[in-house]
Amino acid sequence: MRARNLGAAGIALALAWSGAACAVIPTQGSPVPVGAAVQGDPLRKPYVRVIAMPPRPEWRPEQVVTGFLAAMASVDDPRWSVARQYLTPDAGHLWRPEAGVTVYEGQLPDAITVTPDAKEITVPLKGTVIGTIDTTGKYHATSAPDGQPLDQPFKLVKGPQGWRITEFPDGLLLNADDIRRSYRAVKLYYLDNQQKGLVVDEVRIRVDPSTDFAESIVNRLLDGATTGLKDAVHNAVPAGTTLHRVSTDDDKIIVDLNEAATNAISTGPGGGSVAAMAAQIGWTLDQLTERWDIEIRVNGEPFYPDGGTLEVGYNTYRAFDPWLVPGKTPAYYLKGGTLQMLHEDDEHVAAVPVPASTDRLGDDYDDFALSGLGPYKLAALHKDHKVISVAPLVQGAQWQQTIAGTSLLRPCWDRYDNLWTVDKLGEHSSRVLRYDGKQVVQVSAPSLEGVDVRELRVARDGVRVAAVVDGEHGTQVLVGTVVVKGSEVRISNFQPFVTAGDGEIKDIAWRDATTLLVLTGGRAGQEVRAVSVTDGTSESFKADARITSITALGDSILAGAEDAADGKREVLRWEAAKSAWVAAAKDDATYPLLPLG
Amino acid sequence: MLKPKGRSRRRTPMQIMRGVRRRARRAAGKARRVWRRSLQLRVVTSTLVISVAVVAVLGFFLVQQITTTVVQGRTASAESDALADRATIVAQLNQSLDEVSKQPIPGLDPAQTALNSPIDRAAAVLANRAGESGRYNVIIRNAAAPGEYRATNEIQPRSIPADLHRVVSQGELNETFSRPAELYYYGRTSPEPGIAIGVRVENGYEIYHFFPLTEEEATLSSVRQTLVVVGVGLVALLAAIASLVTRQVVTPVRLARQAAERLAAGRLEERLKVRGEDDLARLATSFNEMAANLAVKIHQLEELSQVQRQFVSDVSHELRTPLTTVRMAADLLYEAREDYDASSARAAELMQNQLERFESMLTDLLEISRYDAGAATLDIDSVDMRDVVLRAVADSEALGEKQGIRFDLRLPGEPCMADIDSRRVERILRNLLFNAIEHGEGKDITVIVGGDRDAVAVAVRDHGVGLRQGEENLVFDRFWRADPSRARTIGGTGLGLAISREDALLHGGWLQAWGLPGEGSQFRLSLPRLAGTELRGSPLPLVPPEIEMRRTWRGHVTPALSPPVPESVLDGGAS
Structure with missing residues (x-):
């Protein structure tokens, strides 16, 4: 009897508990700190794709052309089988879409009058070519500011399935939207010849939905640099290395390579290029993430054969090449014959005299250059342009004559403290000189030797060289690369980037390894253009009319200015936030100097 | 496997088969014997079978219930997302090129922010809204307009179910349809479960949303895994409980059986231990009482038998003495029988005969009682x-x-x-x-x-x-x-x-x-x-050979046919 009572009570309790639904989710509890979870996967950013759709019989000719242009932009179809359906079978067989990409801006005509019995028709596409992408993925913006005209008529014939395009040149024709949608600009990082500095290469990688984008990037990195840079740079990733996959784990990117990657432990200058390889991969993937660590694995196992992991933090690979992210560096200018340090806040223009020389610099020397590594060295070009002297910026230092010539240009330093200049021997004869601390060597530069070189600047990566020349195409900015083969040094692969046209190129300065600032002047006024030497695109910002010279390092852009009216000289600084030039040092301040500027 | 020895290699497949069958039959027989002998095994097995059935049915309904709840919740939220997106897309699609604001879409790949065409912007807005974690993917298409076909991220167009496409393209404007679907992605080998939601808006645009249910599936499969583990554990626990309970019952029963067997074998002193007061304890008590009563009775019977044997032995002994005297007197009478008349002589002869028989009977009785007393010995x-x-x-x-x-x-x-x-x-x-x-x-x-x-x-x-x-x-x-009526002719005892x-x-x-x-x-x-x-x-042989032979021969011949008896068979039987 008692047991039965107990059982009944138990059943009643169970029913009551299961009926009370409120008790399922707890509403009580002590506060718990919440960590910042990683939102999504930064390697996988959302994007939009075009899906190619086959042509429909009822479409009008310009609709067929529109569909064909869209099908070419589709990344779903790696063999372009849908796009080929827009072509006649013969044209479809002959068409080679892999041959490269032409980028245009333009519109098809809205409607074309088609007579009902027409068998053939031509749809014109008019616009401008604004760039090309070659087979290695390198983008070349067409050098003219407004691009070259595009005239691509599409010939169509009417078949049983509707209108078809009869011929089309090899390669793809995409507009700027397609490029934005289907391609992504990616910087690839390689090594200079000393394997101490990173050289930036930039390619456009086609978005492939079946491949992880991070893996596409790393695969592209393993493939090597584009044509222009191939001879000048090195790859610390050993030959034969292939990528298995790229994955993420918390705030870490895991790059899984094959066993060939371990060759980096024993090869390379200084016995091993593991750090250089990690810096290359780290910098390349840093574009997708924000300062994440990377870990390199081999076949899914830890990198080192003894089981040690290769995990490289952002700070480690950032420190590999300090010039990629230059820290706070001093800026100098010349005032009253002495070198002064420029302070950030112009309220305190308490310029500190830099002990360099007892002479008044401005009286004897015309142009200066500051070396990249402390203690800084100052190179100065004599007013007669025949001698370049160098003195370290220490108390009581002595000038030392380094390069002598007939008519020397403004010198510039490279990152390994080599001093470069050009000696103009005559009207169309120049030679490039390089002083490595011991002797002056002539550097072979075939493209420069027969022209009138006006400026020469070595970029901070030590590989790219920009020159302003007066040649048969007028005044141009050329960018080439320094190729070091053993003891032989030459500059080659010069490509024109900016053509002055009717204006004039007043000065150039490397802002960072890939951006060249070009100060142009013309009837429309002065302009500073930031040209990306990797793909030729440029953006311009207004320049003060008084500016005569520019120098830059990262975000700080300085300019020497001289008022044409009253001859007052000052140093200006570009305020990106205000988008204006502000005075940094007044009262006859000249020659703003930045390391390697 | 053992390497076949010389002998076994000669075995034909038929023999091997037969051997296997024999072994299987033997194993089955053994299993059946164990099954029939073990009460515990039977109880545990039936408990297992019943609890497996109950747990399976309960688990199935539980998983069904949870799946329905989870998927319904996700579907509801997906549908509300899709409905909210529809307004955005329609707004974007209806903007003309001039109206498109050039403001970059935050969070999206910067290269894609400056897209110009309305469908691109609409898809980009949705891709951004779905976020980096890829909450969902969208396909916008307009079958009539060339090039107006966009997808976000890796979703493949074949993820659009054919029947959904049909009802969307034929259904009312702005009517939203949803159905579960397999979602195909580039870069993934197998389709993933998800919900596809489609709607047709103005100007022939069809918008498809694809919501993956991978997380829900992971949740559900972990729930199912837990249920399976719990179910298996529950069944095992029930079996263990059944085994324990049966053991508590079976052990005393087994002890009682063993005791009964020993008792049956004659060990009358066998008793059961009595623990507690339950039914089994009472069974043990009754058993013990029964054993004690049996022992007493058997003892009494033994004593009685002993007394009887003793009585027979004593009687035989006691009869000998008077018999000797009687015998002597009878011998005298017998020797002098010729002096008597015929009938008296005949009586003396009869008496002599019957006395001899009486004597031998006494001897036999004594011999028998010696055996009964266990006193007989051999002189080998x-x-x-x-x-x-x-x-x-x-x-x-x-x-x-x-x-x-x-x-x-x-x-x-x-x-x-x-x-x-x-x-x-x-x-x-x-x-x-x-x-x-x-x-x-x-x-x-x-x-x-x-x-x-x-x-x-x-x-x-x-x-x-x-x-x-x-x-x-x-x-x-x-x-x-x-035959009790037959007289003993030669006077056996x-x-x-x-x-x-x-x-x-x-x-x-x-x-x-x-x-x-x-x-x-x-x-x-x-x-x-x-x-x-x-x-x-x-x-x-116990049976004489000729009888045995005849019996064998009969067994060989079918009476219905009754052929002439072949000589060889008789010979064979004789030899």
Whole structure:
């Protein structure tokens, strides 16, 4: 009897508990700190794709052309089988879409009058070519500011399935939207010849939905640099290395390579290029993430054969090449014959005299250059342009004559403290000189030797060289690369980037390894253009009319200015936030100097 | 696997098959035996089966319920997302190129923010809204307008189910349809479960949302895994509980069974331990009481039997003394019978005969009571069995001749030695021969002696009335008579065969009888050659060979056909 009572009570309790639904989710509890979870996967950013759709019989000719242009932009179809359906079978067989990409801006005509019995028709596409992408993925913006005209008529014939395009040149024709949608600009990082500095290469990688984008990037990195840079740079990733996959784990990117990657432990200058390889991969993937660590694995196992992991933090690979992210560096200018340090806040223009020389610099020397590594060295070009002297910026230092010539240009330093200049021997004869601390060597530069070189600047990566020349195409900015083969040094692969046209190129300065600032002047006024030497695109910002010279390092852009009216000289600084030039040092301040500027 | 040995390699596949089948049958038989013998196994098995069924059914419904709830919740939120997106997309699609704001879309790849065409912007806005984690993917298409076909991220266009596409393209404007679908992605090998939601808006645009249900599937599969683990654990627990409970019941029952078996084997002192007061304890108590009562009763019976045997023995002894006196007096009368008249002489003869019989009966009774008291001992000696047989036959010859019976002796050529008590064996044989003479109906009696390595045997065959079915054992009972109406012709006491069997058993041998009505009977005495060894078989058959042969031959012939008896079969049977 008692047991039965107990059982009944138990059943009643169970029913009551299961009926009370409120008790399922707890509403009580002590506060718990919440960590910042990683939102999504930064390697996988959302994007939009075009899906190619086959042509429909009822479409009008310009609709067929529109569909064909869209099908070419589709990344779903790696063999372009849908796009080929827009072509006649013969044209479809002959068409080679892999041959490269032409980028245009333009519109098809809205409607074309088609007579009902027409068998053939031509749809014109008019616009401008604004760039090309070659087979290695390198983008070349067409050098003219407004691009070259595009005239691509599409010939169509009417078949049983509707209108078809009869011929089309090899390669793809995409507009700027397609490029934005289907391609992504990616910087690839390689090594200079000393394997101490990173050289930036930039390619456009086609978005492939079946491949992880991070893996596409790393695969592209393993493939090597584009044509222009191939001879000048090195790859610390050993030959034969292939990528298995790229994955993420918390705030870490895991790059899984094959066993060939371990060759980096024993090869390379200084016995091993593991750090250089990690810096290359780290910098390349840093574009997708924000300062994440990377870990390199081999076949899914830890990198080192003894089981040690290769995990490289952002700070480690950032420190590999300090010039990629230059820290706070001093800026100098010349005032009253002495070198002064420029302070950030112009309220305190308490310029500190830099002990360099007892002479008044401005009286004897015309142009200066500051070396990249402390203690800084100052190179100065004599007013007669025949001698370049160098003195370290220490108390009581002595000038030392380094390069002598007939008519020397403004010198510039490279990152390994080599001093470069050009000696103009005559009207169309120049030679490039390089002083490595011991002797002056002539550097072979075939493209420069027969022209009138006006400026020469070595970029901070030590590989790219920009020159302003007066040649048969007028005044141009050329960018080439320094190729070091053993003891032989030459500059080659010069490509024109900016053509002055009717204006004039007043000065150039490397802002960072890939951006060249070009100060142009013309009837429309002065302009500073930031040209990306990797793909030729440029953006311009207004320049003060008084500016005569520019120098830059990262975000700080300085300019020497001289008022044409009253001859007052000052140093200006570009305020990106205000988008204006502000005075940094007044009262006859000249020659703003930045390391390697 | 064992390497086949030389012998087994010669085995044909048929033989191997047969061997396998035999082994399987043996294993099945063993399993069946275990199944039938173990109550615990049966209880645990049925508990297992029932609980597996219950847990499976419950688990199935539970998983169904949870799946429905989870998927319904996700579907509801997906549908509200899709409906909210529709307004955005329609707004974007209806903007003309000039109206498009050039503001970059936050969070999206910067390269894609400056897209110009409305469909691109609409898709980009949705891709951004879905976020980096890819909450969902969208496909916007307009079958009529060339190039107006966009997808976000890796979703493949074949993820659009054909029937959804049909109802969307034929259905009402702005009517939203949803259905579960398999979502295909580039870069993933297998489709993933998800929800596809489609709607058609103005200007022929169709918008499809794809919401992955991978997380829900992971949740559900982990729930299912947990349920399976819990279910298996529950079943195992139930089986363990059943096993434990049955064990508590079965162990005392098993103890009781063992005790009963021992009790049955004669160990009357066996008792069960009584623990507690439950049913099993009461069973043990009753068992113990039963055992005690049985022991008392058996003890009483034994005592009674003892008293009776003692009484028989005492009576026999006590009768001897007066009998001796009576005998002496009778002898006197018998010797002087010629002095009496005929009838008195006849009475004296009768008295003499019956006194002899009375004496031998007393002797037999004494002998029997000696056996009952366990006082009989053997006087072993190595003797040639043939001599013993010859002596016994010689003793009986006179009696046989009186009945007109001849003895047919079949003795082996060589000596047939055995360790026996020759007096007792002679008595056995004598008894057998007397018996044969008495029931032999005047026909010949065959005596066969045989021997092998371990045993010797003597068979006495008569061709008298024989024995009926079941009388083979009764003949050895004391004072047993096949036909109570028949008088004893040669004055047997009725104890001879009983004593003979006791004698044979004392030697460790057998005394067996065979008989068929009309065929006569045969008695066979088998003795081990060495005293004290166990007898395994007899050198002579119990059934006479001619009878056996006839029986075999009958078995071979189908009566319906009844062919002429082939000579060879008879020969074969004889040989």
